[in-house]
Amino acid sequence: MIVSRHLRRGFAAALLHRLSGIALAIFLPLHFVALGTALKGADGLEGFLALTRNPLVKTAEWGLVTALALHLALGLRLMAIELLAWRERSAAVVPGAIAAAVAVGLLFLLNAS
Amino acid sequence: MSGRLFLAQRATAAILAFAVAAHLAMIILAERSGLTAGAVLARTHRNAWLLAFYALFVAAASIHAPIGLRNILLEWAGWRGRPLDLAVAGFGLVLLALGLRAAFAVYAA
Numbered sequence: 631m632i633v634s635r636h637l638r639r640g641f642a643a644a645l646l647h648r649l650s651g652i653a654l655a656i657f658l659p660l661h662f663v664a665l666g667t668a669l670k671g672a673d674g675l676e677g678f679l680a681l682t683r684n685p686l687v688k689t690a691e692w693g694l695v696t697a698l699a700l701h702l703a704l705g706l707r708l709m710a711i712e713l714l715a716w717r718e719r720s721a722a723v724v725p726g727a728i729a730a731a732v733a734v735g736l737l738f739l740l741n742a743s
Numbered sequence: 744m745s746g747r748l749f750l751a752q753r754a755t756a757a758i759l760a761f762a763v764a765a766h767l768a769m770i771i772l773a774e775r776s777g778l779t780a781g782a783v784l785a786r787t788h789r790n791a792w793l794l795a796f797y798a799l800f801v802a803a804a805s806i807h808a809p810i811g812l813r814n815i816l817l818e819w820a821g822w823r824g825r826p827l828d829l830a831v832a833g834f835g836l837v838l839l840a841l842g843l844r845a846a847f848a849v850y851a852a
Contacts, residue, residue: 648815655808658838662801665845668784668852675852676780695770702763705756712753734767741775 639721646728647704650697657694688742696735703727748810755807762800787849794850801842809835 667674681687704727710716776782787793809831816822816831 648811651808651811652815655812655834658804658808659841662838662841662845666841666848668780668848669844671852672780672784674780675783675849679778679780679783682778695767698763699767702760702767706760709753709756709760734771737771738774741771 636721639724643704643707643721643724643727646700647708650701650704653694653697654701692735692739692742695738696731699734700728700731703730748813751806752810755803755810758799758803759807762796762803765796766800784849784852788852790850794846797846797849798843801839801846805835805839805842808838 664678665675667678682691704724707720707723707727711720773783773786812834813827813831816827822830
């Protein structure tokens with residue numbers, strides 16, 4: 631039973647790490663193109679930032695910030711397993727990593743302008 | 744994954760761990776102080792430290808993301824061989840070019 635839960639959490643962590651990575655890889659070029667509008671000066675960038683005040687875009691941003699935090703948290707777990715040979719409680723920290731990512735997402739939402 | 748790609752993936756992950764944590768903090772602080780072009784550019788304009796930080800961030804992400812995508816395409820889509828390597832290398836180069844352009848844009852604006 632304990633082994634099964636360990637495997638289930640490990641699988642969920644690997645899946646979430648990959649899915650968040652795919653989301654970030656799709657988003658990253660768009661993010662760079664948007665920031666590149668600053669080459670046209672502050673007005674160019676402001677034109678893009680005005681779009682981000684749309685609730686739908688803000689929701690997507692919240693999702694991406696959460697995905698970034700989740701990818702980071704699960705990546706740190708993976709590095710601890712690989713570099714420190716740390717396995718004993720590696721599955722137990724998966725819910726904590728997800729909670730930390732949700733907390734970062736909420737912090738973003740609470741401070742969203 | 745070859746040993747060289749594995750090492751590159753993990754070495755860039757170590758850089759990105761710090762860069763992403765700092766970036767998340769900056770995103771939240773930027774939102775808190777009102778996300779306007781003026782406020783963003785006031786922080787980034789002619790700031791050589793931020794330019795260096797973002798150039799390193801972009802370089803690490805441009806190596807890390809294609810290797811991760813390569814693994815996913817290999818395992819989930821069964822894509823392999825030279826076409827896969829060329830596609831992900833192309834994606835990395837596009838990321839690098841767009842990312843450095845973006846870092847320069849907010850520095851020079």
